[in-house]
Amino acid sequence: MNAVDRLSVFKTYKLFVGGKFPRSESGRVYEVTDAQGAWLANAPLSSRKDARDAVVAARKAFGGWSGATAYNRGQILYRVAEMLEGRREQFATEVAAAEGIPRPKAAARVNAAIDRWVWYAGWSDKVTQIAGAANPVAGPYFNLSTPEPTGVVAVLAPRDSSFLGLVSVIAPAIVTGNTVVVVASEQAPLPALSLGEVLATSDLPGGVVNILSGKAAELGLPLALHQDVNAIDLTGADGELAVELERAAAENLKRVLRPQPGDSGKGAWSADPGTGRMLALVETKTVWHSMGV
Template structure:
C-alpha cells in the first residue's frame, strides 16, 4: 500500500471521529446507554454542591453532639431523608438538668420586665429566620409553603404573647387575701425551678414554642425533649436562643427517644416539674408515677390533643409556679394615733 493511500485513510478516520450523531443516530446511541454530556458549556459556572446542615443539641448555651455519638435519621412527611439528628442519652439529659439548675438563680433573679425584654428579643431573631423555619416546618409536617409560613408567624406571635406576661403575671395570680384578723396576707407566685418538657410530637415549631415560652416567662429554666419524629425545627430554635440574650442553660434542647429520656427526667431529683405533653398512653402514666418520687409538679397531656392555634390561657404558666404566702400584723391605732 502506498504512503498516499494510507494518509487518505487516516484523514477519513479523523473526519468520521469528529462527526456528531444526528437525529436517529443520536437517539439510538442514547438508547444504547451512551452517557450524556454533563460538562457545563464554555464560560458557564460549574454547578455547586449545597452545604448540608449539621444539627446539634443545645445544652448550657453550647452545641454539643450526643454524648454517645449516636444519630438517627429524620425523614420528611413523604419519607425522604432530611438530616441526621443527635440521639441524646441519659447522660445528655443529666447534663442538661445540671445546666438548667446552674442558670436558674440568674434567670429567676432577673426582674420580670428584663425577662420580658429578653424573650421579646427571641421573637425578633425568630422573625429574622422565618424563611428557614418555614422550609423546615413544611418538610416536617407536609405543609405547603404558605401554610408553613403561617405556622412560623403564629409561633412568633405566641412567643411575643408570653413575653408580655412576664411583668403582669404576679398581679393576676397573686395579691392580697382578705382575712378575719389584724393581718396582711399576701400571696406571691414564684418560679418552681427546673422544668422538664416533652414537646408535642405533631407540631414541630408552634407546639414547641407553646410549651417552652410559658416556662421561661415565669422565671423557670427548661430542659426540652424535641418531637422525636420532627426534631429539626426545635434544634434550629436552639440557634435562635443562642443568638438572643437568653442566658446559657436557661433553655436546653435535646433530641432523641422519649422512651430513653423521659424516665431519666421524670425521676431526676433536681427537676421540679415536668410537662408530659409529648408522652402518650401508658408512657405518660409511667412518667407520672416516676415524677411522684420527689413530688414534682406534673402537667398531664390533654385529651383530646391541644389545638395549638387557639389563644392559650394561663394554665401552662401557673402549673410551674409556686404560691408563697406571707402573714404580717397590721398593728392597731393607739389613743395618740400611733401605729404598729
C-alpha cells in the first residue's frame, strides 16, 4: 500500500496520573487548536474527580520519593533529561504550534527547557548545603537545621509557556522530594501531556508527577481546598482566580506560591531561575542534639 493510501492515525492524548494514562472519568474532551485556530487534537477535560484521584496518587508516592537519597533523585531527573533529549523534534513541533512561533525559536525553547531540567537535577544533593545550617547555641548541644519537602504540591502551569515554563515549575518542586499535581495550560496542554509519556518511560516513580488538562478555574478550587494538598503554585492563575484560590488555600493553611512578575510577558522564563522556587516549597526542620559531654 502506498503512503498516500494510508488512513491518518491521530494521536490520542490522555491524562497522566499515578504513572498511568487514564481518560477523564467524565469522558469529556475539548478541542486544542494552534495559534491560527486550526485543530490540533482533542485533550481530556479533567473533572474534580480526576483532581482528587491525582492527589491520592501524589500522596501515595510521596513517602518513597521524599525518602529516596538526594543523589538518587538527581540521577532519576537526569534520566528524564536524557529522554527529553531524544524527543526534541516532537516537542519543538508541539511548542511551535501551541505558541505560534517559528520552528527554530520553538527548538531553542525546548533546548532551554532540557538544559533547565539538567540544572535542577544537579541541585538535588546541594539544596541542603545552601538551605541547611549548623546553628550556634549556648550549651553542649548541636543545633542543626535542614530543609525537608513540603509534601503534595498543586501546580497551575504557565498559560503562555507550554514547555519551558512547564519545566520551570515542575522540576524545582520535585527535586527536593515533593510530589505534584499539575494543571497544564488550558490553551496549550499538548507538550505537558507528552511530557507524561517521557516520565512514564523514565525511572521516575508513578505518582511523583501527575498531569491534568482542562480548565484551571474548574480544577484550581478543589485543589486549593483539598486537605491533603500541602502547597499550591498559582503561576498559571490570572489575577481574580489567583485571589480566589489564595483565599481558599488560607482556609487550610496551605503554603501559597504567588505568580511572579517574570512569569509572563516577553522574555518570560528565559532568565536564570535561581533557587527561589526550590526553597519556597521546602520546610526547615531544626533538631537539638546533645554533644555527650
